[in-house]
Amino acid sequence: MLHPQLDDLLELRHEAHTLGFASHHPVNSVLCGLYASVFRGQGMDFEEVREYQQGDEIRNMDWRVTARTNVPHLKVFREERQRSVLFCVDIAPHMQFGTRGTFKSIQAARAAALLGWAATNSQDRVGGVLFGASQGLEYFRPSRDRRAIWRLLKALTQTYPGVSKRREDPLARALDKLAHGTHTGSVIIIIADFNRETLSLEQRLAYLRQHHDLILIPIDDPADREIPDMGTVLFKTRDGARLEIDTSNATGQIKYREQWETQRTHLQLMSKRLGIEVIPVSTEVDVHRTLIEGLRRRMKHTVMR
Numbered sequence: 001m002l003h004p005q006l007d008d009l010l011e012l013r014h015e016a017h018t019l020g021f022a023s024h025h026p027v028n029s030v031l032c033g034l035y036a037s038v039f040r041g042q043g044m045d046f047e048e049v050r051e052y053q054q055g056d057e058i059r060n061m062d063w064r065v066t067a068r069t070n071v072p073h074l075k076v077f078r079e080e081r082q083r084s085v086l087f088c089v090d091i092a093p094h095m096q097f098g099t100r101g102t103f104k105s106i107q108a109a110r111a112a113a114l115l116g117w118a119a120t121n122s123q124d125r126v127g128g129v130l131f132g133a134s135q136g137l138e139y140f141r142p143s144r145d146r147r148a149i150w151r152l153l154k155a156l157t158q159t160y161p162g163v164s165k166r167r168e169d170p171l172a173r174a175l176d177k178l179a180h181g182t183h184t185g186s187v188i189i190i191i192a193d194f195n196r197e198t199l200s201l202e203q204r205l206a207y208l209r210q211h212h213d214l215i216l217i218p219i220d221d222p223a224d225r226e227i228p229d230m231g232t233v234l235f236k237t238r239d240g241a242r243l244e245i246d247t248s249n250a251t252g253q254i255k256y257r258e259q260w261e262t263q264r265t266h267l268q269l270m271s272k273r274l275g276i277e278v279i280p281v282s283t284e285v286d287v288h289r290t291l292i293e294g295l296r297r298r299m300k301h302t303v304m305r
Helices: 006-015 031-038 063-069 104-121 147-156 170-179 199-211 250-274 287-304
Strands: 044-051 073-079 084-090 125-131 138-143 187-192 213-220 232-236 242-246
Touching: 006 104, 006 147, 031 104, 031 287, 063 073, 084 104, 084 138, 084 170, 104 125, 104 147, 104 187, 104 213, 104 287, 125 147, 125 170, 138 147, 170 187, 170 199, 199 213, 199 250, 213 250
Parallel strands: 084 125, 084 187, 187 213
Antiparallel strands: 044 073, 125 138, 232 242
C-alpha cells in the first residue's frame, strides 16, 4: 500500500481491544484497558487528601503529607467527564516515505487509529489536528460521537499534494492551535517525523505540558539513521535546488548517522526534562506491540514518580 486505507484503519478497532502476542504467549493484554490504566488520574480534578486504605492506588500517594504526619495519605481525584484525546498528526509529503516494511504515513495512521479506538472505547472525546499539507492545518473538534474517530481516520487516508507554503514551522503552528481552546487535562498525542531539530519546539511543548498530558510518537525509517549505499544520487531540496550526494562515502555515512543520533538525543533529553513520554515507531515494526510496550513503560514511570 502507498497510502493508508480507511477499511484497514476501521478494522483496527478490533485490535484496539486485544493485542495478540507471539504464539507462545497468552493473549493477556487489552489495549483499551492498558490505555485507560495509563491515563488514570489524568483529566481528573483534585478533590481531597485522606488516609491510605488497603487496596488504594499507591501511585496516588501524597508523599509530602505522608512524611509530615508519618501516616500514609492518598490524593483523591474526581473524574473529569470531559476529557479529550487529541491527535496531532504529520501529513507532510516526507511522510510518504519508507524503505522497510511500509511508509511512515501508514504507520502514523495505524498508531492514531489504535489509540483513537482505545480512547473511544474509554468514552473519551476524540479530536485532533493534521499538519504539513499545502492547505494548512485541518482541525477536528473533540467529540464523544464515534463518528469523530471515523472523520479523523478518513482524513488520514486522503492524498494531500504539496507542502505548506507558510513560512512558519507547520508543527509549531499545530501546537499553537492546540494550546488555545483545548480543555485542560487533555491527552495530546503528537505523531510525526521528528527527524529534525526540536529545540525550537521546547517552549511550546513546555507550555502544553503544564496543562495537558503529552506523548510524542516519532515515526522512523531505518534510512533516517543509516543512509543506503546507492552510489552518487541526485536529490531535490525543499526549495527546489538539486543536490548531488555520494552515498558511498564512508565519512558522509558517519556524519549522516551522527546527525540523526544528535537530533534524537536532543528530543529525548528535552522530553525527559518536560516529563513527556517518547514512543518511537519504526516503519519495520508491529505498531500494536510497540504501542503496548511504550504504554507499559510509561505506566511504570508514572508509578515510580
